[in-house]
Amino acid sequence: MKLTINGDVKEIKDGIVLSELLVIEDVEQPDMVSVQLNDEFLTKDTYATTTLKEGDEINFLYFMGGGA
């Protein structure tokens, strides 16, 4: 199926859940990304149960912060 991931259209195997997609996208610490699925924020406790479907648009951004 085709998914749009951070603006890029990619062919991804059917039936995967969001947490699997983040692994494919080399996200080593899923807790440190915010995710929007079709412009709606997902809570982190749903990453493993959210099944993606053809045409979904997924954007993920890393937590951004630091010190001094």
Added chain:
Amino acid sequence: MIKIPQSVYDEIVAHALKDTPIEACGYLAGINGEVKYAIPMKNRDASNEHFSFDPQEQFDAFKKTQKEGLRLISVYHSHPETPARPSEEDIRLAYDPNVSYIIVSLAGETPDMKSFIIKNKTVEKEEIEIIKD
């Protein structure tokens, strides 16, 4: 190397000076290592020692640059009282491998801006080229 127009460089420094003693922070939008403009962000921590972005504001910036065919290629923040080098916290929280990390120090007599690539907790200095505009 990251290329920054003089006007954007000046804007980043002005942002840091305006917000001090609070840390200023923002994204730099660009493509192929060349910055087009700065996106000042709210420092959710409102602290002189910490900064963090608001996720909604992050997505707004991301979508704006996507529509323009640009990317978020760098993150900047200021160090009001410490040198322009990544702190332990900066390194620990540098999760995004796709951006460079710019630090503007106000600790000296004049602002000092440096850029770093931080991947897997390893820091590498990145040259900044200022482009006249």
